[in-house]
Amino acid sequence: MSALTRRQILLGGTALAAAGLIPAIPKTPLTPAMKLMQSALADDIARPDYMVRLGANENPYGPSRVALKAINDNMHLANRYSGDPRPLISLIADINNVTTENVVIGTGSSEVLKVAGMMAARDQGSIVCADPTYQSLLRHAESAGAEIIRVPVNESLRPDLDAMRAAVREDTNMVYLVNPNNPIPSVLNGNAMREFVLEMARDHLVFVDEAYHEYVEDPDYQSMIGLIAEGHRNIIVSRTASKIHGLAGLRIGFGFAHPEQAAQMNRMKTGDTHVLAIEAAHASYLDPEFPAFSIRKNKESRKIVEDMCEELGLRYVKSNANFTFIETGMQNSMVQEKMREFGILTGRDFPPFHDSWSRVSMSKPEEMRYFVQVYKQLFA
Ligand SMILES: Cc1ncc(COP(=O)(O)O)c(C=O)c1O
Numbered sequence: 001m002s003a004l005t006r007r008q009i010l011l012g013g014t015a016l017a018a019a020g021l022i023p024a025i026p027k028t029p030l031t032p033a034m035k036l037m038q039s040a041l042a043d044d045i046a047r048p049d050y051m052v053r054l055g056a057n058e059n060p061y062g063p064s065r066v067a068l069k070a071i072n073d074n075m076h077l078a079n080r081y082s083g084d085p086r087p088l089i090s091l092i093a094d095i096n097n098v099t100t101e102n103v104v105i106g107t108g109s110s111e112v113l114k115v116a117g118m119m120a121a122r123d124q125g126s127i128v129c130a131d132p133t134y135q136s137l138l139r140h141a142e143s144a145g146a147e148i149i150r151v152p153v154n155e156s157l158r159p160d161l162d163a164m165r166a167a168v169r170e171d172t173n174m175v176y177l178v179n180p181n182n183p184i185p186s187v188l189n190g191n192a193m194r195e196f197v198l199e200m201a202r203d204h205l206v207f208v209d210e211a212y213h214e215y216v217e218d219p220d221y222q223s224m225i226g227l228i229a230e231g232h233r234n235i236i237v238s239r240t241a242s243k244i245h246g247l248a249g250l251r252i253g254f255g256f257a258h259p260e261q262a263a264q265m266n267r268m269k270t271g272d273t274h275v276l277a278i279e280a281a282h283a284s285y286l287d288p289e290f291p292a293f294s295i296r297k298n299k300e301s302r303k304i305v306e307d308m309c310e311e312l313g314l315r316y317v318k319s320n321a322n323f324t325f326i327e328t329g330m331q332n333s334m335v336q337e338k339m340r341e342f343g344i345l346t347g348r349d350f351p352p353f354h355d356s357w358s359r360v361s362m363s364k365p366e367e368m369r370y371f372v373q374v375y376k377q378l379f380a
Pocket residue numbers: 056057107108109110111134178181182209211212239240241242248251252253
Protein backbone atom coordinates (compact mmCIF):
# COMPACT_ATOMS: atom_id res chain seq x y z
CA MET A 1 0.00 0.00 0.00
CA SER A 2 1.49 3.35 -0.96
CA ALA A 3 2.07 6.05 1.63
CA LEU A 4 -0.54 8.27 -0.01
CA THR A 5 -3.15 5.54 0.02
CA ARG A 6 -2.52 4.90 3.70
CA ARG A 7 -2.95 8.59 4.34
CA GLN A 8 -6.14 8.70 2.34
CA ILE A 9 -7.57 5.86 4.40
CA LEU A 10 -6.33 7.28 7.67
CA LEU A 11 -7.89 10.62 7.01
CA GLY A 12 -10.92 9.35 5.15
CA GLY A 13 -9.42 10.96 2.04
CA THR A 14 -11.47 14.09 2.44
CA ALA A 15 -8.76 16.55 3.38
CA LEU A 16 -6.46 15.85 0.48
CA ALA A 17 -9.32 15.47 -1.93
CA ALA A 18 -10.80 18.77 -0.83
CA ALA A 19 -7.54 20.46 -1.74
CA GLY A 20 -7.63 18.83 -5.15
CA LEU A 21 -4.32 17.12 -4.45
CA ILE A 22 -5.68 13.61 -4.94
CA PRO A 23 -8.81 12.13 -6.48
CA ALA A 24 -11.67 11.75 -4.00
CA ILE A 25 -12.09 8.27 -2.54
CA PRO A 26 -15.03 6.99 -0.56
CA LYS A 27 -14.76 7.70 3.15
CA THR A 28 -13.62 4.56 4.94
CA PRO A 29 -14.94 3.94 8.45
CA LEU A 30 -12.05 3.88 10.92
CA THR A 31 -11.28 0.51 12.48
CA PRO A 32 -10.20 0.48 16.15
CA ALA A 33 -6.59 0.10 14.98
CA MET A 34 -6.90 3.15 12.75
CA LYS A 35 -8.49 5.12 15.58
CA LEU A 36 -5.49 4.19 17.67
CA MET A 37 -3.18 5.37 14.93
CA GLN A 38 -5.15 8.55 14.63
CA SER A 39 -4.89 9.22 18.35
CA ALA A 40 -1.18 8.47 18.17
CA LEU A 41 -0.92 11.08 15.46
CA ALA A 42 -2.86 13.52 17.55
CA ASP A 43 -0.25 13.01 20.25
CA ASP A 44 2.53 13.57 17.71
CA ILE A 45 3.85 10.04 18.25
CA ALA A 46 5.96 8.54 15.49
CA ARG A 47 4.17 6.64 12.71
CA PRO A 48 6.88 6.80 10.06
CA ASP A 49 5.14 4.52 7.59
CA TYR A 50 2.54 7.00 6.39
CA MET A 51 3.13 10.50 7.68
CA VAL A 52 5.42 13.16 6.24
CA ARG A 53 7.58 13.71 9.28
CA LEU A 54 8.57 17.35 9.62
CA GLY A 55 8.48 17.43 13.39
CA ALA A 56 11.54 15.70 14.80
CA ASN A 57 14.60 16.92 12.87
CA GLU A 58 15.37 13.46 11.52
CA ASN A 59 17.37 12.43 8.48
CA PRO A 60 14.83 11.06 5.98
CA TYR A 61 17.50 9.06 4.12
CA GLY A 62 19.27 7.21 6.88
CA PRO A 63 20.69 4.80 7.84
CA SER A 64 23.13 4.74 4.93
CA ARG A 65 23.72 1.61 2.88
CA VAL A 66 27.02 0.94 4.64
CA ALA A 67 25.33 1.31 8.03
CA LEU A 68 22.54 -1.06 6.99
CA LYS A 69 25.12 -3.59 5.84
CA ALA A 70 26.90 -3.34 9.19
CA ILE A 71 23.58 -3.87 10.98
CA ASN A 72 22.83 -6.94 8.85
CA ASP A 73 26.32 -8.34 9.26
CA ASN A 74 26.13 -8.07 13.04
CA MET A 75 22.54 -9.11 13.63
CA HIS A 76 23.67 -12.51 14.90
CA LEU A 77 25.37 -10.76 17.84
CA ALA A 78 22.05 -9.46 19.15
CA ASN A 79 22.11 -12.16 21.82
CA ARG A 80 25.10 -10.40 23.41
CA TYR A 81 24.71 -7.65 26.00
CA SER A 82 26.90 -5.17 24.20
CA GLY A 83 29.45 -4.84 21.45
CA ASP A 84 33.04 -3.70 21.73
CA PRO A 85 32.94 0.11 21.54
CA ARG A 86 36.73 0.56 21.42
CA PRO A 87 37.20 0.74 17.61
CA LEU A 88 34.36 3.27 17.42
CA ILE A 89 35.77 5.33 20.29
CA SER A 90 39.17 5.38 18.53
CA LEU A 91 37.59 6.43 15.27
CA ILE A 92 35.54 9.22 16.86
CA ALA A 93 38.60 10.41 18.79
CA ASP A 94 40.69 10.47 15.59
CA ILE A 95 38.06 12.32 13.59
CA ASN A 96 37.82 14.99 16.27
CA ASN A 97 41.52 15.23 17.17
CA VAL A 98 41.04 14.21 20.79
CA THR A 99 42.19 11.18 22.76
CA THR A 100 40.05 8.14 23.47
CA GLU A 101 39.92 9.22 27.14
CA ASN A 102 38.05 12.34 26.04
CA VAL A 103 35.20 10.39 24.43
CA VAL A 104 31.96 9.19 26.06
CA ILE A 105 29.50 7.08 24.08
CA GLY A 106 25.85 7.47 24.97
CA THR A 107 22.57 5.93 23.93
CA GLY A 108 22.03 9.00 21.80
CA SER A 109 23.68 12.25 22.79
CA SER A 110 20.56 12.51 24.99
CA GLU A 111 22.20 10.18 27.49
CA VAL A 112 25.28 12.42 27.60
CA LEU A 113 22.99 15.43 28.07
CA LYS A 114 21.05 13.77 30.87
CA VAL A 115 24.14 12.58 32.70
CA ALA A 116 25.60 16.09 32.48
CA GLY A 117 22.29 17.48 33.75
CA MET A 118 22.52 15.14 36.75
CA MET A 119 26.10 16.22 37.38
CA ALA A 120 25.06 19.86 37.32
CA ALA A 121 22.15 19.20 39.69
CA ARG A 122 24.09 17.29 42.35
CA ASP A 123 23.94 20.08 44.90
CA GLN A 124 20.76 21.58 43.34
CA GLY A 125 22.10 24.95 42.22
CA SER A 126 21.18 26.47 38.90
CA ILE A 127 21.81 26.13 35.17
CA VAL A 128 21.84 29.10 32.81
CA CYS A 129 20.59 28.55 29.27
CA ALA A 130 19.08 30.40 26.33
CA ASP A 131 15.32 30.42 25.84
CA PRO A 132 14.09 28.74 23.73
CA THR A 133 16.55 25.89 23.49
CA TYR A 134 16.72 22.10 23.55
CA GLN A 135 15.17 20.78 26.75
CA SER A 136 16.54 17.30 27.47
CA LEU A 137 19.43 18.26 29.77
CA LEU A 138 17.38 20.97 31.44
CA ARG A 139 14.37 18.78 32.19
CA HIS A 140 16.58 16.11 33.65
CA ALA A 141 18.47 18.56 35.84
CA GLU A 142 15.24 20.22 36.93
CA SER A 143 13.74 16.92 38.01
CA ALA A 144 16.88 16.37 40.08
CA GLY A 145 16.38 19.69 41.86
CA ALA A 146 18.32 22.25 39.80
CA GLU A 147 16.79 25.61 39.01
CA ILE A 148 16.84 26.55 35.34
CA ILE A 149 17.57 30.19 34.55
CA ARG A 150 16.18 30.81 31.07
CA VAL A 151 17.56 33.84 29.26
CA PRO A 152 15.51 35.01 26.27
CA VAL A 153 17.26 35.05 22.90
CA ASN A 154 18.15 38.51 21.58
CA GLU A 155 16.51 40.43 18.75
CA SER A 156 18.45 38.52 16.13
CA LEU A 157 17.01 35.38 17.74
CA ARG A 158 20.45 34.17 18.90
CA PRO A 159 21.38 33.21 22.45
CA ASP A 160 22.16 36.48 24.24
CA LEU A 161 25.65 35.84 25.62
CA ASP A 162 25.84 39.12 27.56
CA ALA A 163 22.50 38.50 29.22
CA MET A 164 23.49 34.91 29.98
CA ARG A 165 26.73 36.13 31.54
CA ALA A 166 24.73 38.54 33.68
CA ALA A 167 22.29 35.79 34.69
CA VAL A 168 24.98 33.56 36.20
CA ARG A 169 24.56 33.36 39.98
CA GLU A 170 26.68 32.23 42.89
CA ASP A 171 24.93 28.85 42.81
CA THR A 172 25.20 28.35 39.02
CA ASN A 173 26.79 24.99 38.26
CA MET A 174 26.44 24.93 34.51
CA VAL A 175 25.94 27.07 31.43
CA TYR A 176 24.23 25.17 28.61
CA LEU A 177 24.53 26.33 25.00
CA VAL A 178 23.15 24.69 21.88
CA ASN A 179 24.96 25.75 18.72
CA PRO A 180 23.31 25.74 16.20
CA ASN A 181 20.40 26.26 18.53
CA ASN A 182 17.11 24.34 18.42
CA PRO A 183 14.26 25.28 17.74
CA ILE A 184 15.86 28.44 16.30
CA PRO A 185 18.58 27.22 13.92
CA SER A 186 20.87 30.23 14.30
CA VAL A 187 24.58 30.05 15.12
CA LEU A 188 26.72 32.19 17.37
CA ASN A 189 29.80 34.06 16.21
CA GLY A 190 32.72 31.66 16.74
CA ASN A 191 35.09 34.08 18.45
CA ALA A 192 32.43 35.47 20.77
CA MET A 193 31.35 31.94 21.63
CA ARG A 194 34.89 30.75 22.35
CA GLU A 195 35.58 33.75 24.56
CA PHE A 196 32.31 33.22 26.44
CA VAL A 197 32.86 29.49 26.91
CA LEU A 198 36.40 29.99 28.23
CA GLU A 199 35.27 32.72 30.60
CA MET A 200 32.33 30.71 31.96
CA ALA A 201 34.42 27.54 32.25
CA ARG A 202 36.72 29.17 34.77
CA ASP A 203 34.13 28.61 37.50
CA HIS A 204 31.34 26.53 35.97
CA LEU A 205 30.71 23.54 33.80
CA VAL A 206 29.93 24.63 30.25
CA PHE A 207 28.00 22.22 28.05
CA VAL A 208 28.01 22.92 24.29
CA ASP A 209 25.50 20.80 22.37
CA GLU A 210 26.58 20.52 18.73
CA ALA A 211 23.94 18.06 17.48
CA TYR A 212 23.63 19.95 14.18
CA HIS A 213 27.33 20.76 13.70
CA GLU A 214 27.65 18.98 10.34
CA TYR A 215 24.93 21.08 8.69
CA VAL A 216 26.50 24.45 9.46
CA GLU A 217 27.41 26.70 6.55
CA ASP A 218 27.89 30.00 8.35
CA PRO A 219 31.62 30.84 8.11
CA ASP A 220 31.39 32.61 11.48
CA TYR A 221 30.71 29.33 13.28
CA GLN A 222 33.31 27.46 15.34
CA SER A 223 32.97 24.09 17.01
CA MET A 224 34.12 24.02 20.62
CA ILE A 225 35.62 20.52 20.37
CA GLY A 226 39.07 22.12 19.94
CA LEU A 227 38.82 23.28 23.55
CA ILE A 228 38.60 19.66 24.69
CA ALA A 229 41.89 18.88 22.94
CA GLU A 230 43.36 21.92 24.70
CA GLY A 231 42.64 20.16 28.00
CA HIS A 232 40.02 22.42 29.60
CA ARG A 233 38.52 20.68 32.59
CA ASN A 234 35.06 22.24 32.73
CA ILE A 235 33.90 21.97 29.13
CA ILE A 236 31.72 19.24 27.65
CA VAL A 237 30.73 19.06 23.98
CA SER A 238 28.20 16.66 22.48
CA ARG A 239 27.59 15.38 18.97
CA THR A 240 25.20 12.80 17.60
CA ALA A 241 24.91 10.08 14.96
CA SER A 242 21.15 10.70 14.90
CA LYS A 243 21.10 13.58 12.44
CA ILE A 244 23.67 13.59 9.66
CA HIS A 245 24.19 9.81 9.90
CA GLY A 246 20.49 9.02 10.11
CA LEU A 247 20.81 6.66 13.08
CA ALA A 248 18.30 8.29 15.45
CA GLY A 249 16.44 5.06 16.12
CA LEU A 250 19.59 3.17 17.10
CA ARG A 251 20.37 5.73 19.83
CA ILE A 252 24.03 6.55 19.67
CA GLY A 253 25.79 9.83 20.34
CA PHE A 254 28.96 11.19 21.85
CA GLY A 255 30.28 13.43 24.59
CA PHE A 256 33.74 15.02 24.59
CA ALA A 257 35.28 16.12 27.86
CA HIS A 258 38.39 16.22 30.01
CA PRO A 259 39.36 12.60 30.89
CA GLU A 260 38.24 13.05 34.53
CA GLN A 261 34.84 14.43 33.53
CA ALA A 262 34.51 11.76 30.85
CA ALA A 263 35.27 9.02 33.39
CA GLN A 264 32.68 10.42 35.76
CA MET A 265 30.08 10.62 33.02
CA ASN A 266 30.81 7.03 32.07
CA ARG A 267 30.22 5.99 35.67
CA MET A 268 26.86 7.79 35.77
CA LYS A 269 25.44 6.43 32.51
CA THR A 270 22.39 4.21 32.78
CA GLY A 271 22.11 2.96 29.19
CA ASP A 272 24.07 0.34 27.27
CA THR A 273 24.87 1.16 23.68
CA HIS A 274 24.07 -2.01 21.78
CA VAL A 275 26.12 -3.83 19.23
CA LEU A 276 24.10 -2.81 16.17
CA ALA A 277 24.34 0.88 17.06
CA ILE A 278 28.08 0.60 17.60
CA GLU A 279 28.70 -1.26 14.34
CA ALA A 280 26.37 0.95 12.29
CA ALA A 281 27.98 4.12 13.63
CA HIS A 282 31.47 2.74 13.02
CA ALA A 283 30.65 1.97 9.38
CA SER A 284 28.82 5.24 8.88
CA TYR A 285 31.58 7.45 10.29
CA LEU A 286 34.06 5.77 7.93
CA ASP A 287 31.91 6.71 4.94
CA PRO A 288 32.13 10.34 3.76
CA GLU A 289 29.56 9.90 0.99
CA PHE A 290 26.36 9.58 2.97
CA PRO A 291 26.89 12.69 5.14
CA ALA A 292 27.76 14.66 1.98
CA PHE A 293 24.60 13.38 0.31
CA SER A 294 22.52 14.25 3.39
CA ILE A 295 23.93 17.77 3.47
CA ARG A 296 23.23 18.28 -0.23
CA LYS A 297 19.64 17.07 0.03
CA ASN A 298 19.04 19.05 3.20
CA LYS A 299 20.21 22.18 1.42
CA GLU A 300 17.88 21.45 -1.48
CA SER A 301 14.97 21.01 0.92
CA ARG A 302 15.80 24.14 2.88
CA LYS A 303 15.84 26.14 -0.34
CA ILE A 304 12.36 24.92 -1.27
CA VAL A 305 10.99 26.15 2.06
CA GLU A 306 13.04 29.35 2.12
CA ASP A 307 11.85 30.18 -1.40
CA MET A 308 8.29 29.76 -0.20
CA CYS A 309 8.97 32.11 2.72
CA GLU A 310 10.47 34.69 0.37
CA GLU A 311 7.55 34.39 -2.01
CA LEU A 312 4.96 34.75 0.74
CA GLY A 313 6.93 37.43 2.61
CA LEU A 314 7.30 35.29 5.73
CA ARG A 315 10.15 35.98 8.14
CA TYR A 316 12.35 32.94 8.77
CA VAL A 317 15.65 32.19 10.43
CA LYS A 318 18.47 31.37 8.03
CA SER A 319 19.06 27.76 8.96
CA ASN A 320 22.32 26.07 9.83
CA ALA A 321 20.58 22.80 10.64
CA ASN A 322 18.03 20.36 9.23
CA PHE A 323 15.01 22.46 10.17
CA THR A 324 13.76 26.00 9.74
CA PHE A 325 11.87 28.36 12.01
CA ILE A 326 9.15 30.36 10.30
CA GLU A 327 7.06 33.28 11.47
CA THR A 328 3.74 32.12 10.10
CA GLY A 329 1.82 34.72 12.10
CA MET A 330 -0.49 31.95 13.30
CA GLN A 331 -0.79 29.80 16.42
CA ASN A 332 1.56 26.86 15.97
CA SER A 333 -1.07 24.46 17.28
CA MET A 334 -3.37 25.54 14.46
CA VAL A 335 -0.65 25.11 11.83
CA GLN A 336 0.13 21.69 13.28
CA GLU A 337 -3.50 20.64 13.27
CA LYS A 338 -4.16 21.78 9.72
CA MET A 339 -0.97 20.20 8.42
CA ARG A 340 -1.78 16.95 10.17
CA GLU A 341 -5.05 16.82 8.25
CA PHE A 342 -2.89 16.63 5.15
CA GLY A 343 -0.65 13.93 6.51
CA ILE A 344 2.15 16.24 7.59
CA LEU A 345 3.62 16.35 11.08
CA THR A 346 5.28 19.69 11.94
CA GLY A 347 7.10 20.81 15.09
CA ARG A 348 5.48 21.07 18.50
CA ASP A 349 4.95 24.34 20.38
CA PHE A 350 8.08 26.20 21.41
CA PRO A 351 7.03 28.79 23.96
CA PRO A 352 7.23 31.74 23.99
CA PHE A 353 7.25 31.61 20.18
CA HIS A 354 4.25 29.34 19.68
CA ASP A 355 1.83 32.21 19.06
CA SER A 356 3.31 33.01 15.67
CA TRP A 357 6.30 30.78 14.84
CA SER A 358 6.54 27.16 13.72
CA ARG A 359 9.48 24.80 13.42
CA VAL A 360 9.57 22.73 10.25
CA SER A 361 12.07 19.89 9.90
CA MET A 362 13.54 19.12 6.50
CA SER A 363 12.61 15.88 4.82
CA LYS A 364 13.20 14.82 1.21
CA PRO A 365 12.85 17.64 -1.37
CA GLU A 366 9.74 16.00 -2.86
CA GLU A 367 8.10 15.99 0.57
CA MET A 368 9.04 19.62 1.10
CA ARG A 369 7.43 20.48 -2.24
CA TYR A 370 4.27 18.77 -0.95
CA PHE A 371 4.55 20.78 2.28
CA VAL A 372 4.82 24.03 0.28
CA GLN A 373 1.85 23.05 -1.87
CA VAL A 374 -0.26 22.34 1.21
CA TYR A 375 0.95 25.45 3.06
CA LYS A 376 0.01 27.70 0.16
CA GLN A 377 -3.32 25.95 -0.27
CA LEU A 378 -4.16 26.42 3.39
CA PHE A 379 -2.63 29.72 4.39
CA ALA A 380 -1.44 31.86 1.46
C1 LIG B 1 20.02 20.17 20.09
C2 LIG B 1 19.80 18.71 20.26
N1 LIG B 1 20.60 18.02 21.06
C3 LIG B 1 20.44 16.69 21.23
C4 LIG B 1 19.43 16.02 20.60
C5 LIG B 1 19.25 14.56 20.90
O1 LIG B 1 19.88 13.80 19.99
P1 LIG B 1 20.14 12.26 20.19
O2 LIG B 1 19.32 11.58 19.18
O3 LIG B 1 21.61 12.11 19.94
O4 LIG B 1 19.78 11.86 21.57
C6 LIG B 1 18.57 16.70 19.75
C7 LIG B 1 17.49 15.99 19.06
O5 LIG B 1 16.68 16.49 18.37
C8 LIG B 1 18.77 18.09 19.58
O6 LIG B 1 17.97 18.82 18.80
